[in-house]
Amino acid sequence: MTELADRPSTTTPAIGQSVRRKEDARLLTGHTNWTDNIQLPGALHMVFVRSPHAHAKITRVDLSGALAMPGVVAAFSADNLGEANPKVICVWNVVENTVMPDFPALASGEVRYVGDIVAVVLATERYLAADAAEAVEVDYQPLPAVIDMEAALAEGADLVHTDKGTNECFTKHYAQGDYEKASAAADLVVSRRFVNQRLIPCPMEPRAVVAAPMGTSGELTIWSATQIPHVLRVILTLTTGIPENRLRVIAPDVGGGFGAKLQVYREEQLAVALANKLGRPVKWTETRTENMVATHHGRDQIQFVDMAVKRDGTILGMRVRLLANMGGYLQLLTPGIPLLGQTMFNGIYKMDAYDFTCTGVFTTTTPTDAYRGAGRPEATFAIERIIDEVAVELSIDPVELRRKNWIRHDEFPFHTIGGETYDSGNYEAATARAMELFDYDGLRAEQRRRRDANDPVQLGIGISTFTEMCGLAPSRWLANMGYAAGGWEHCTIRVLPTGKAELVTGTSPHGQGHETAWSQIASDTLGIPVEDIEVIHGDTRTSPYGMDTYGSRSLAVGGVAILHAAEAVVAKAKQIAAHMLEVAPEDLEFVDGSFRVKGDPGSAKAIQAVAWEAFTSHDLPDGIDPTLYGTATVDPQVFSYPHGTHLCAIEVDTETGGATIRKYVAVDDIGVQVNPMIVEGQVHGGLAQGIAQALWEGAAYDEDGNLITASLADYLLPTAVDVPEYITDRTVTPSTTNALGTKGVGEAGAIASTPAVVNAVLDAVRHLGVQEVPMPCTPQTVWRALQAAAASDSEAGAA
């Protein structure tokens, strides 16, 4: 940790306390400004006409029926919107020749997924717009759907974008060491094909946007349920041509995102373009049905993984070949998402060779993009599954195999085969704590008993020792990866005349609890109580530029900016206090919010008094300007690498195939915790999402490209009664790469838990001959795997 000399030494620092969340009362009661609550006089409501075909030529769009309907003010297709039809853009050019198809906001000529937008109707009421949208006539000439990635790459495959001549978006290769040599030297190469299925993010609040010409200048104000107000403004100006200074973007309270709102959507662009064109406010709120097909999806990889090992379990090398589903078009970050896993497939393990290839594939499906973990859960799933497969092949306990290969705590910082430098970690400590909480030996004994008794309910134990990279991102790293922007963060703290403070951040919370945690960080340095600090975010007019919230970056990057901004405030305040107390600044110490003369604690000025002095500025020292503000911008030099050990015990009912989690232990090491209660919440939510990928969630298309899991009746999200009571704990190994020592926790649970659960399911039934159960491990898939194993067993017996 860096110098903290100017932080007050208080007996109860706010950092580390489970301070109750300031924002919860308004968020939980809904008495707040969700975007859909914003009502503007004269607003027009947009309803979209979406393609029912996965792939088709648009041969005719007739808007006349809709235009004749009550309340309808305008209707557009690509034909009559013309030049004002915005283009959706991708800012992540992952290789030199990335195929970037044209992606008009209103589809032009062809539709490429069910839900693609063909037309928009604007009416004075939402219901009237919906009625009129049904009166828009569209003729389609169906084209072949392209659903399966492997088939899409085959010779002569039907093309998603005929003009591109290929369904291959890009292929990126990365290698360190000599994998061929490693595999030649290996006693065993274990090869597996894993499918990391497509997921639908499903934030509680669907998307919503309001765009309105405001004020005398006609500036366009955009309220959007977004994670990225700042990035959104830049992209909107680039794609609509409206000057940036005439765009103001506000992210009011936002009800969850999980990456789905780390996006610039065509609906947002159309709201802005049409508000600008029509000179009236334009509003749209997504229905849940739209959300399932029109908000970007996540994951969707086929992974071919080879691991070369010695008989004693030493890992020599690893080869990964990925197919990553892009969907029908590229959204903001689409091709970069699988590549966020490029540096993570090696996990926490040492090896001498790593060979990675990823091919992005176009299909006629909803575009994919970031979803909680974004590339890292997929990588973690592959490494933590293949490790278990190696353990089985070599008859080594899966914990022992991990221990043999992981980076020891005394080897940090460690330069990995994936090309990253891991800052710190203690896998031994987290694993030991997890094993203790889990009763590993006791559960293994019970597992043996159930196997011996041929119990219809079998017990499986799964482990996952994960790491991930947090703190997106060093701007230079992003440049190397072909990303169009940086990853820095900004904070301004304004101490007001009466000693209260406004903290203006570039991060943009959507449920995380930034208002509380950021206040805690500032409070410790400023000596101002948490409740006296107001956190201001999500408005490009009031906040300085920032890079918003995603990728577990807000604390590790934005939090450090807060610390440095607060330090700047204290440094200035100290000058003023010294002047007030008629001593030199070096003679002062800052304790409990007061500048005290060393050796004379009776002579002191509270920071609140200094703030008033800075406001009146009647008698400031020479060279000190009025006001008490501090500002800092932080561009991280390296990532931080939280880690953890998760253990799952699962009961598999071999009669029905049903799997029920019996016990789940998560010991995470995320470095210094600012607010342990918020950490706990993040871990719980992440676990629910990761477990859900293992057991419940999975987007599925039929061969015609219809999403057959297009409602929450078919796409199953767990509720509180479906997930187990988690047993959680933390070990604390501070990050060495930032002044707070923090790492990041927003995605940890979702990354770690999926392989732990699947490993447990397999462990329960592997002795019955089951080799693999695809996700989600539904009762039917488990039952079929058991049936197939029994059939092949009896065939083998007959032979």
Next chain:
Amino acid sequence: MIPASFDYVRPASVDDAVSALAEAGDDAKVITGGQSLLPLLRVRLAAPSVLVDCGRIEEMRGVSDEGSSLLIGAATTHHEVMTSALVKAHAALLAAATATVADPQIRHRGTFGGSLAHADPAGDLPAVALALDCVLVAAGPNGRREIPATDFFVDYFTTALEWDEVLVAVRVPKLGSDQGWGFHYEKFNRTAQAWAMVGVAAAVRRSNGSIAQARIGLTNMGPTPLRASSTESSLTGAPASVGAVADAARQAAEGTSPTSELHAQADYREHLARVLTKRAVLAAAGIA
């Protein structure tokens, strides 16, 4: 939630409701709790011209004792049914199955009659009504008629109710534990709020160490709820033993025609019907 426009009437009596339906024509729809109809309206899978809200008709609410049977108003909420002392005492199977319907919010709005009239093959209560030999009371322009549950469920989402009829009440024959009856509803779903992949409603009467009678209703094993007739026959007079029940349960899928979906294909559903029938009967008969 963007339904097409509709008119809304809220009659105060069954007679008024029948008149309202007659006036509105066959494009009208009865609504009580709205837990099945509103989801269809909001995605415009249904677009009735008039909604006749029978949810507040006093006569259609509550549970009364009619001697050998209970009379449950069609607009009685699931919560009221499952917490009714009369239902718990005389129709414990219904109470148990109702407690598995969706979640507490839905159980406070959704109604017993609405669930039956909706006739979703995945709904839990139609199979219970069938297993308990309930009789459904409908009111129409020509007065009231009684429809046995076996005749009520016609096809997917289709009942014997005419378009101008209102389901008023359900007569549930009493089956008491004092007569040796035991009950169990075995529901198999992937998450707690999800519809049943398969459900088995079992009422079993034991007598002198053997099974005197078994009534078994199957949920989601065909277009309508079904009775597991072969299993019922095999169980009659069979010893109350695990082996006998397991043998009989092997016939549970006979005569069924379940649909295939992504996570529950027909052969898997048939398998589940056999496994769950065994479990339901064992639990209902109190066989460890």
